[in-house]
Structures are given as structure tokens and as C-alpha cells.
Amino acid sequence: MLRSGLTLIKKPENKRRLIVIDISPSPGVVGLIVSNLFTDSLASEKIAEISSPHFPQVTLINNDGIASLPKVEIYDIKTASNDVSLLLITRNFLVDSNEAGDEASQLILEVLRDSKVSEVILLSSARIMGTGDVFVSSTILDFTRTFLQLGAKTIPNMEVLPIDRLAASLLFKLFIKGTPVTLLISDTASYMPDLSAAKRLIKLLSRYLGISIDVAKLDKEIERQKIIFEEIERALREEYKEREGRPPSYIG
Numbered sequence: 001m002l003r004s005g006l007t008l009i010k011k012p013e014n015k016r017r018l019i020v021i022d023i024s025p026s027p028g029v030v031g032l033i034v035s036n037l038f039t040d041s042l043a044s045e046k047i048a049e050i051s052s053p054h055f056p057q058v059t060l061i062n063n064d065g066i067a068s069l070p071k072v073e074i075y076d077i078k079t080a081s082n083d084v085s086l087l088l089i090t091r092n093f094l095v096d097s098n099e100a101g102d103e104a105s106q107l108i109l110e111v112l113r114d115s116k117v118s119e120v121i122l123l124s125s126a127r128i129m130g131t132g133d134v135f136v137s138s139t140i141l142d143f144t145r146t147f148l149q150l151g152a153k154t155i156p157n158m159e160v161l162p163i164d165r166l167a168a169s170l171l172f173k174l175f176i177k178g179t180p181v182t183l184l185i186s187d188t189a190s191y192m193p194d195l196s197a198a199k200r201l202i203k204l205l206s207r208y209l210g211i212s213i214d215v216a217k218l219d220k221e222i223e224r225q226k227i228i229f230e231e232i233e234r235a236l237r238e239e240y241k242e243r244e245g246r247p248p249s250y251i252g
Contacts, residue, residue: 004052004103012047012076012115013085019209020112020120020174021077022089024167028194030125030186034202035090039075041213044088048074048111054100056093072104072166074111079211086209087112094164101165105173119143119180122171123205125188125197126162128155132189132197134204138182139175147184150207155185 012018021038023031038044050072070093077086089108095101119140128135136152138144148154162185163171175181186201188194199215206213 004050004054004100004107006107006110007049007051008047008111009049010045010047010076012087012111013078014115017084017118018087018112018115019084020087020089020117021123021205022120022167022170023091023123024163025092025094026125026162027127027191028125028186028188028197030188030194030198030201031090031123032092033193033195033198034123034205035088037198037202037213037215038077038086038088042086042211043078044075045078046073047076050074050104050107052100052104054097054103055095072108074108079209084118084209087115089170091166095166096164098165098169101167101169104166105169108170109173117174117179119182120171120174121182121184121205122163122167123184123186123201124162124167125186125194125201126158127189128158128185128187129153130189131187132200133187134200135185135187136182138180140180140182143180143182147182147204147208150204152184152204155183161185 023035025031051069055070070091072089072091072095075088075090077088079085095104131153133153134151135155136144136147137155138147144154161168161183163183171181171183184201184205186194186197188197202213202215
């Protein structure tokens with residue numbers, strides 16, 4: 001029987017505190033945008049990859065036009081602190097199989113075997129209230145209070161959380177080991193790339209972690225996206241006007 005495989009390049013740095021950040025694919029492509037900001041803005045090093053026959057059988061094309069099979073990538077993110085390091089777990093596809101999620105999460109625990117994980121934070125996005133806020137829930141009340149003081153809102157009752165099987169399995173495994181678990185969800189109004197939702201999430205997280213992440217390029221893209229959307233909306237309104245129809249009130 002085919003099993004998931006781990007390619008371990010190196011172990012995480014053995015600092016006093018290791019914060020694990022898992023980014024689950026979600027509406028607005030918020031997770032992928034945040035992941036790219038982390039790896040582009042901070043000193044990062046890929047330390048492991050996970051592949052599995054249970055992952056979606058598709059071929060993914062990166063920004064350089066290189067094709068590859070789906071895989072989970074794990075990065076060691078260096079911070080200015082000598083005591084704290086970040087471990088980023090990222091992917092650009094949903095793990096929708098229980099078997100794949102369980103196997104991959106177990107392999108991630110192998111990477112973390114000799115590390116002192118102080119907490120795990122899951123980043124995601126969803127259509128929640130339409131207010132554009134970042135919502136938080138944590139197994140530790142003090143962690144929730146800290147995020148609320150930084151501007152987050154408490155997550156309302158949700159029937160289904162915007163996380164995939166890998167995230168669910170990993171969070172449960174770490175939780176039963178006594179690791180504090182926090183979920184941050186950025187409110188997005190669209191399934192199109194939501195750069196503003198990503199910026200709100202990264203700003204909140206960077207304040208919590210006490211790190212600086214350059215969002216200058218993201219600001220330029222947000223402005224460019226805004227202009228593009230305004231031009232599209234203007235063109236649609238003109239087209240509807242010519243047809244004596246009712247113009248659309250929003251895009252998304």
C-alpha cells in the first residue's frame with residue numbers, strides 16, 4: 001500500500017520556543033498570500049517536504065512555470081529573537097482525505113519530535129460577517145484576550161470551520177499533547193484573491209509575534225487590484241446601461 005513520504009532536509013533550530021504556523025487553503029487565497037509574505041519578507045529556509053498518493057492527483061504550476069505534484073512544504077522562519085523561531089507549514093491545495101491528513105500530520109510531528117513547540121496558530125479565511133475583521137478562537141483564554149486587545153473579534157458559531165483534513169488532524173494531535181492551539185480567520189467577501197484580507201491577517205499576526213513584515217509590495221498590489229475592479233465594474237455598468245438593464249451593485 002502506498003504511503004505518504006517525508007523528505008527531511010534538516011531539523012528545525014532547537015530554540016527555547018517554537019511557534020508552529022499552519023496555513024490552510026481557503027477562500028480569497030489568503031493563506032497563499034500570507035505564506036508568500038512570510039517566506040519573501042523574512043529569512044526563511046525550506047527544511048522538509050511531504051508528498052502523498054492521497055493528495056489531489058493534479059499538476060501544479062508555480063510562478064516560474066515549473067510543474068510539480070502537490071506537496072506540503074515546511075519552512076524554518078528566523079526571527080530577531082534568539083529564543084523564538086517560527087515553523088511555517090504551507091500548501092496550495094486542500095487535503096480532503098482523512099487518511100492523507102492523518103499520515104501527513106504524523107510526519108509533521110516527526111519533524112517536530114525534538115522541538116519544544118510552545119503554541120500552534122492556524123491561519124485561514126472565510127465569509128463570516130462581511131465586516132472585514134479577523135476572528136480568533138483559542139484553547140487558552142489568555143491567548144484569545146491578547147488577540148482581542150490587538151483588534152481581533154471572537155469567532156461566531158460556525159457549523160464548518162475553514163480548515164482541511166491535515167489542519168484538523170495536526171491541531172488535534174498537538175492539542176492532546178497539551179500544546180495551545182489558536183485559530184485566526186480573516187473575513188473575506190470574495191473567492192477572488194483578497195489582498196486586503198491577507199494584509200489584515202498578517203498585520204495582526206506580526207503584532208502578536210512582535211516581528212516586522214514588509215507589506216509595501218502588497219499595498220501596491222491592493223491599489224492595482226482596486227483600480228482593476230473599478231474598471232471592470234464601470235465597464236459592466238456601462239454595458240447594462242446600454243441594454244437598459246439593472247447594473248450590478250458589487251463584484252465578488
